[in-house]
Amino acid sequence: MSALIDTYGRNHRNLRVSLTDRCSLRCTYCMPHDFAAWIPNDDLLTTDELITIIDVAVSQGIDEVRLTGGEPLLRPDIVEIVARIASMKNAPRLTLTTNGLRLKELAEPLAKAGLNRINVSLDTLSRERFKTLTYRDRFNDVIEGLLAGKAAGLFPVKVNTVLLQGINDDEAPALLAWAIENEYSLRFIEQMPLDAGGIWDRSTMVSADQIYADLSAHYTLTPVDGRGSAPAEEFYINGTQNTVGIIGSVTRPFCGACDRLRLTSDGQLRSCLFSIEEVDVRSVLRDANKDDAAKRSEIAARFQKTVLGKLPGHGINDPSFIAPPRPMSAIGG
Numbered sequence: 001m002s003a004l005i006d007t008y009g010r011n012h013r014n015l016r017v018s019l020t021d022r023c024s025l026r027c028t029y030c031m032p033h034d035f036a037a038w039i040p041n042d043d044l045l046t047t048d049e050l051i052t053i054i055d056v057a058v059s060q061g062i063d064e065v066r067l068t069g070g071e072p073l074l075r076p077d078i079v080e081i082v083a084r085i086a087s088m089k090n091a092p093r094l095t096l097t098t099n100g101l102r103l104k105e106l107a108e109p110l111a112k113a114g115l116n117r118i119n120v121s122l123d124t125l126s127r128e129r130f131k132t133l134t135y136r137d138r139f140n141d142v143i144e145g146l147l148a149g150k151a152a153g154l155f156p157v158k159v160n161t162v163l164l165q166g167i168n169d170d171e172a173p174a175l176l177a178w179a180i181e182n183e184y185s186l187r188f189i190e191q192m193p194l195d196a197g198g199i200w201d202r203s204t205m206v207s208a209d210q211i212y213a214d215l216s217a218h219y220t221l222t223p224v225d226g227r228g229s230a231p232a233e234e235f236y237i238n239g240t241q242n243t244v245g246i247i248g249s250v251t252r253p254f255c256g257a258c259d260r261l262r263l264t265s266d267g268q269l270r271s272c273l274f275s276i277e278e279v280d281v282r283s284v285l286r287d288a289n290k291d292d293a294a295k296r297s298e299i300a301a302r303f304q305k306t307v308l309g310k311l312p313g314h315g316i317n318d319p320s321f322i323a324p325p326r327p328m329s330a331i332g333g
Contacts, residue, residue, distance in 0.1 A: 003061045004303060006271075006310045010258060014064045014229070015057050015092075018265040018332025019081065020044065023071040025099050026135040027121070029162050029191050031329040033135045039330060043266040047077050049285045051084050053263060054092075056299045062261075064093045066119075068332040070265070073102040079109045086114025095119065097160070097333050101138055103145030107152040118149050119158040119187075124168045125178055132167060146184065156185040163188065163206040172211055173218040180242055187232050187245040193316065194273070194328035208233075208248030215244065229259040255313035261306060262332055269302060271310035273331060274324055279306045 004012035026033040045053070054065060065085060072078060073096075085094055096110070097119040107118075122142050124130050130139040149157045159179055163169045172188065179186035188211045215221060221235035224243060231254055232245030248254075255272075262270040267282025284290070284298045315321045324331065 002059070002300065002304075004261070004307045006307045008256075008310075008312055010256075010310070011061070012259050012261050012307055013062055014066070014260045015054070015062045016066050016068055016260060016262045016332050017050065017054065018068050018070065018263065018330075019050070019072040019075040019078070020070040020265050021330040022074050023069055023099065023329050024074060024101050024136070025071070025138065027099075027123070027133055027162075029164065029328075030194065030333075031327045035327065035329070039266045043282070045265060045267045045282060045285075047081060047084075049267065049282065050081065052285060052296070053267070053281055053299060054085055055088055056296050057261075057263075057303060058088060058090055058092055060300055060303050062092055063090075064095070067094070067096040069097075070329045070332075071099050071101070072096055073098050073106055078106065079113050082110055082115050083113040097121070098145075100142040100145035100149075104141065104148045107145070107148035107154060111152040111154055115154060117156065117158070118154045119160050120146055120149065121160045121162075122146070123161050123163070124171055125174060126168075126171075129168055133164070146182070150183065157183075158185045158187055161186065161188050162191050163211065164191065165204045165206055169206050169210075172214045176215060176219065176237070176244055179244075180237065185243065185245070187247055189247040190250045192249050192273075192328075193321075193323040194331070202250070205250065207251050208246045209251065211246050219244075227254075227257075229254075229257045249314075250316050253313055253316070261303070264326075264330065264332060269306040270331065271306050272314055273328075274314040274316065274321075276322060276324060277309065279309075 021039045023031060082094060093116050094114060095117045096115055100120040123133055127139040131137050146157060161175055163172060176186055190208055191205050220238050224234040224236060232247045234243045234245045236243055268278035269281055270278050279302050281299050281302050284295050
């Protein structure tokens with residue numbers, strides 16, 4: 001088995017796979033509410049193409065795959081995709097990030113198909129604020145989806161929260177109390193420049209320091225040792241084994257330990273969420289002049305090319321930083 005090691009010695013074992021750029025919500029930090037520049041259907045990877053790429057990735061040392069979107073549960077064959085990945089030789093640990101709207105119906109089938117764990121996005125405990133943030137009145141569906149995920153054994157159920165100044169930035173302590181009560185694992189994430197709508201503003205971003213201060217006014221937080229390549233700084237809460245995470249992608253970058261690659265739903269490999277350059281693997285799969293063995297060999301080579309081209313960091317804090325032209329929904333969370 002090969003290893004995906006870059007020029008800075010980072011071994012890449014985690015692949016984020018976007019299944020679609022479509023989403024059933026319009027969270028302002030991810031996608032402009034009137035966004036309509038969808039990837040053409042013919043450009044999206046088929047299920048067989050997805051499985052081939054993931055299988056090659058596993059042969060290159062990938063041992064964890066996270067399915068993302070857009071909203072991955074909009075993919076009509078999502079249960080089949082999970083089952084096929086879970087049945088691979090040396091199957092990777094399989095997780096999924098979702099907005100939770102379809103979890104009520106899909107949590108149990110996904111767990112039975114082989115899904116190990118879920119991350120659910122929820123930024124507020126207020127139905128009205130949820131409507132403001134997402135442009136959809138679907139708060140109750142997310143809550144029911146979270147309950148279904150826990151009932152299906154997709155544990156720990158992680159909840160991802162982005163705080164926005166003037167909208168929900170006062171909710172951090174209440175969200176943590178709610179998460180503890182319901183046995184969810186909460187992660188606060190700094191807003192990143194990935195909306196492709198130009199609304200991100202560093203001066204109004206709720207920082208990791210602010211989140212920590214707001215939580216510390218209500219809880220005693222003790223750092224958890226051994227972060228490794230995890231994006232979240234974790235803290236024990238009030239001397240218990242309960243934890244909360246803070247992901248300071250902008251102000252506390254963790255690029256030095258990053259072990260993640262990304263595959264977009266239209267078959268482009270990315271070495272970083274903020275990459276400007278992509279490596280095309282879809283064209284390899286659709287090359288009629290190559291047999292299956294040649295295609296797999298070329299895809300493996302393009303994984304290596306992607307890794308070797310990885311920069312030391314995302315560069316958000318560099319004066320020359322340019323945000324990716326794609327919104328996060330088209331890259332994959």
